[in-house]
Amino acid sequence: MKYAKIFPFLIFALAVSVHANGQSATPTFKQFIEQFPKATLPYSIGAETLQAQLENSVAKKSVRLSWEYYQFLPELDRSAAYSNMPVHPEPVAAFETERYTAVLYNLARGRSRNAKSYSISVYTKEGRYVGTHFVAGVNAHALTSVTIDEMLAADVNEYKVLWNNNNAAESKIAGLNMVETGRFPLTFAGNPDQILWNALNAGTTAVFTPAR
16 A cells, blocks of 8 residues: 555656656757857957968867757758768857847868858847858868957958968968958848858959968
């Protein structure tokens, strides 16, 4: 009789535990945003910073976003299809405005020379997804710097990377050749794909050599 009274309680306790574990396995939008360091606007990723990342022969190990938060980045499937290498988003920064929340991350793919590809995903304050844009990055061919202002608009500068010999793997950067500038708002459905940098024409308007 004693065990007959205890058994239903054990079943109930087990059910509550399973339910609680199931709830904790589904992260909230707030928990997702908390994975990103808070930052203020305007926010810049400068040409000098990107050049240093490219030239640094020892890649700095970054913290990757845990897979359970991938559901909040709906464009990851497209980004993964863009390359045959696995996508591992690395949290960079989170921003808050009066109407929007945004997160900036690097789509790490383990590419050579510490190449970077930064995207920003924008949401309403309630967590409704708005869109994703590629905003900055660097590889052996080109470099794109960005400043994101308080209105969540991006000012970008694209440069062709100039090496001091023909072997980029063993060379140092001689300078950056300006290719194009632009400004676009981030609060609408955008273009999450990386720009085809190696297809850019070297239409010279200026030469910029970052300080070392």
